[in-house]
Amino acid sequence: MxxxxxxxxxxxxxxxxxxxxxxxxxxxxxxxxxxxxxxxxxxxxxxxxxxxVASLGASAVFVSPAGDNYGSKSASFTRADRDALASDPLGSAIDLVAPVVDGTSKAVAGSASASPQVVGTTPDYFSITNARLSAGRFFTTTDELTDQSVAVIDATLQTALFPDGSSAVGRTILVENIPLLVVGVLAPTAVDSMYGSMGGVGTFYAPLDLVEATLTGYHELGSIALSATSPAQVDTAKSQAAAIFAARGEATPSFYSSDQLRExxxxxxxxxxxxxxxxxxxxxxxxxxxxxxxxxxxxxxxxxxxxxxxxxxxxxxxxxxxxxxxxxxxxxxxxxxxxxxxxxxxxxxxxxxxxxxxxxxxxxxxxxxxxxxxxxxxxxxxxxxxxxxxxxxxxxx
Amino acid sequence: MTVSRTAIELRNVRRDYGKGDSAVSALDGVDLVIPSGEYLAVVGPSGAGKSSLLNILGCLDQPSSGTLEIAGQTVSNLSERRVASIRNSDIGFVFQSFNLIPSLTALGNVELPMVYAKVGHAERQERALAALKQVGLHGREKHRPNQLSGGQQQRVAVARAIVNRPTFILADEPTGNLDSRATEDVLRIFEDLHGDGATVIVITHEEEVAARAQRVVVMRDGRVERSYRNGAALP
Structure with a gap:
């Protein structure tokens, strides 16, 4: 056939x-x-x-104190730790370093209120986390030096506090009865939309001194955010940071990078x-x-x-x-x-x-x-x- | 058609079923020579071994012992593929129940043996049309089996049997399912084919069918009991 x-x-x-x-x-x-x-x-x-993961900043590394297990803060960082990391010897893989204090707080705008996360940090934090604005600006070093009561909020918090959909930029919100001027709103990220849909509470970012002076009090840093000079240098940056902590006689902290998040x-x-x-x-x-x-x-x-x-x-x-x-x-x-x-x-x-x-x-x-x-x-x-x-x-x- | 003078020769062919004490011989040493161009009828009561003989002659079954030669070639210990090729080129089957492929037209059914012989498309169609014409079915080429009467179906089957110009036509009770008119049509076609030099073997239990053949072989208990020529003096 x-x-x-x-x-x-x-x-x-x-x-x-x-x-x-x-x-x-x-x-x-x-x-x-x-x-x-x-x-x-x-x-x-x-x-x-x-x-x-890319939206988080591919070179970002978050450093938590050793023994910091899910909120049980048995150890913490000091500003001296931050300064040691930022001392930037020649050839260091560590680029930017931002101290972070965090907590939760109650924020009110008009009749709306929310319980956002508070992040007190420096302007470098925005570069490290690759943050993008949808409106306004980030707070700056000038804001820090002149003790401006300013804040940058994320899209989730904007929606919570201004449910009519108006822009939060230029508006004042009350955090623990302290008025803060909103200067910028972060663009929603894929992670935000993920947490947002899970009932996320939103976050606002304000200068470290302001947060410490008004909300958390002056004590240890919750964590330190740093960025490697390039995504390929993340591991080098981690080991250099570990070496610096070791040289200071401190326990090795835990590192969390976007790579690990990706994994x-x-x-x-x-x-x-x-x-x-x-x-x-x-x-x-x-x-x-x-x-x-x-x-x-x-x-x-x-x-x-x-x-x-x-x-x-x-x-x-x-x-x-x-x-x-x-x-x-x-x-x-x-x-x-x-x-x-x-x-x-x-x-x-x-x-x-x-x-x-x-x-x-x-x-x-x-x-x-x-x-x-x-x-x-x-x-x-x-x-x-x-x-x-x-x-x-x-x-x- | 073959040039050999002997179409088929069986020598001491046995076909046993089962083993030992329970063994049954369907064929108990059959000797039979069928010359080329003969019109032969095989008769006998049921159980005489007609079907077993048909299966051996049709190369559908192998003898337990003895030899079968078709057109001078011994058919034994051949591969399945070789046997298939002998069935294709040397044997034209006609069955009691016609056995047309229902999904194929009359023409398609007649073309089938040539499909297996790897004949080209154009030649296939030409020869199939000629064969259908020969059995008087001109104009029915596109009909499917279920659109044809029993007699017409059997004539398609005969066309299919002759289209590859086989060594012999092997018909198993070809008129068993036909009325007397259709029987007459089919028997006349066999006579015409025989007249043209074809070897025709008809296995039947109907006397009037056997009476139309040149020679009649009577089987009994797995043997050829006797053989006689029609038209000659009866033994």
């Missing part, structure tokens, strides 16, 4: 059992479609995590992705078993035809190829439709994630669908080819 005749024979018999063929094709379509779509969702999530978030995301992919792979397997099932049924139904074809001189290879081709026809049509369905589905965000389809996944899924046809069609086909013609011809007589 020449190849064209084989293809024609296979298509004809698929058409002969149209409903069953369509249902089997549907199984493969679902399998292939879900593999592509779910892998694309995984890719989209990875991309989103990377963007979130933490990325790890969660990865396990979720592989879970999704496994589910998709299972549905592809189910589709394949569906193909075998239908082909076994087809072979059983056509025992008589197989007998006749053998009597007319069909060789074992011709017969097996015919059934393998039928199975492959089912899975290839199903695979092509699956690619089309996935192509359409991934045009829209799924659960807030924009899926990213890559060519390799499509090629893999398409290749898999052919492989499914060949693999899952072979057993029924060989069964057909090995059939005893005498017995086959006697069936149903």
């Amino acid at each position: 020449n190849p064209l005749d084989l293809v024609i024979a296979a298509l004809r018999s698929l058409r002969g059992n149209l409903t069953r063929s369509i249902l089997t094709i549907l199984m493969v379509t679902i399998g292939v479609g879900s593999v592509i779509t779910l892998v694309a969702v995984g890719n989209g999530t990875t991309e989103q995590v990377n963007k979130q 933490t978030l990325g790890g969660t995301q990865e396990s979720l992705s592989s879970l999704l992919s496994s589910i998709a792979a299972i549905s592809l397997l189910v589709g394949g078993i569906g193909v075998t099932n239908v082909m076994l049924l087809t072979v059983r139904e056509r025992i008589r035809e197989i007998g006749v074809r053998k009597a007319l001189g069909a060789g074992p290879i011709s017969l097996a190829s015919q059934f393998v081709l039928e199975a492959t026809g089912l899975s290839v049509i199903g695979g092509a439709l699956g690619v089309a369905v996935a192509g359409f589905a991934t045009l829209f965000p799924i659960n807030g994630v924009m899926p990213i389809v890559d060519g390799a996944t499509v090629a893999l899924a398409a290749g898999l669908s052919i492989a499914i046809g060949v693999f899952f069609g072979t057993y029924p086909a060989v069964k057909a080819a090995r059939m005893n013609p005498v017995a086959a011809l006697r069936v149903g007589v």
